[in-house]
Structures are given as structure tokens and as C-alpha cells.
Amino acid sequence: MRQRPLSLIQDDLVDYDKAMDRMAELVGERQRDERPDTLWLLSHPQVYTVGRRTLEGHLPDPSHGIPVVSTGRGGQLTYHGPGQLVGYLIVKLGENEGIVDYVREVELRLVRALSVLGLAAERRDTPPGSELLTGVWTSETGRKIVSIGMRQSRGVTSHGFALNVDGDLSPWDWAVPCGMPEVDMTSLAREGSAVPMDQVRAVVAEAFEAG
Secondary structure, three states, X not given: OOOOOOEEEEEEEOOHHHHHHHHHHHHHHHHOOOXXXXXXXXXXXXXXXXXXXXXXXXXXXXXHOOOEEEOOOOOOOEEEOOOEEEEEEEOEOOOOOOHHHHHHHHHHHHXXXXXXXXXXXXXXXXXXXXXXXXXXXXXOOOOEXXXXXXXXXXXXXXXXXXXXXXXXXXXXXXXXXXXXXXXXXXXXXXXXXXXXXXXXXXXXXXXXXXX
């Protein structure tokens, strides 16, 4: 992986709709070369977001009271909430670089970050005809710890990843995440890596700076 310096923005809890408006502004600025490549680290109040291919049967039971929001990213349903680190990546792709190439790079950088945090993890190749295995899984337990959904417009990426740190995992069980009914979602805390959020933020930011 080549070194890719990123301007870092950090926030705590940001409403999802407000974050989408701000992300659109950042993308426009990057398309016009008014800002450098950017990593925005934040968290959201409880919300489910659905991609363009999410099936109706994968949506959560509305009785739990967590809003469901449609989004323009790739991927299927995911959950955001406190205790999860979200990273939005506003990056201008290289001339011969596609969004799939960059998603793979994101996976590998997060695998590296998790290793520093004491958790062995891996990305997975998708078998022909299977649901996309985008994201990061724990090596020992085979659980999914990072969800990734991205898109690109006029050569600039948007959306990004969600790393479960120490939040409540119950909402994942109330829907079908990532289009995979059998997936077992996990967090650093569940896997025995009790790392403070501030430390996770620092390690993730460093992983995206490194070559």
C-alpha cells in the first residue's frame, strides 16, 4: 500500500442525517481540489442504514424504535450506534484505481489497526455467486467486526467503515446485517480487547496514514 496522507477530522456523536450533509460538502470540496484527502472519525446515535440492494425481509422490527435510513452507499443493511467508530473516507482515487481496489486497501488498513490493538483479523475474498464479503472478520472466532460500504463519484470516495468497539451488539440481532443471515457481529470488547475509544481512534488514524 502506498502512503496516502489524510487530513483528520474528529467528532464524537453526530446525527446521521447531519453527517450525510457534511460529507456531501466534503466530497464536493475534494472534487474541486479545495481540500486534501480526508478521514472523518465519529460515532452516530442508534440508526440502521440500508444500501441500494437491501431486501425488505432484512429490515428490523420497527417495535425496537431505531430509525431506518436509506443511503447511497454500496453494501446492504448496517447498524450504527454509540460505542462504534465510524470512519468516512473522502479520497481522490488514482488514475487507474477503482472503488473496489480502494475498499480492499481499507480492509487491509483496518486489519493492521486491529493487530496493533491486539486482535488478529482478516479480510475475505468473495466466492463466486456469494454475497459480497466486504469487511473484516476476526481470525480466531470468525465473527465480523468491521462493516464497509463505499461509493465513488467523479473519482472521489465517500462513506466508509464502521468498527465495533464496545457498544451494545443487540441491535445487530434485530435485522439481517450485510445481507448475511448467518453473520455473527462482534466488537473489540466481545473479543476480549478492552481498548478505550480514544486509543482505537488514534490507532485507526495512524493505520490510514502509513504506507
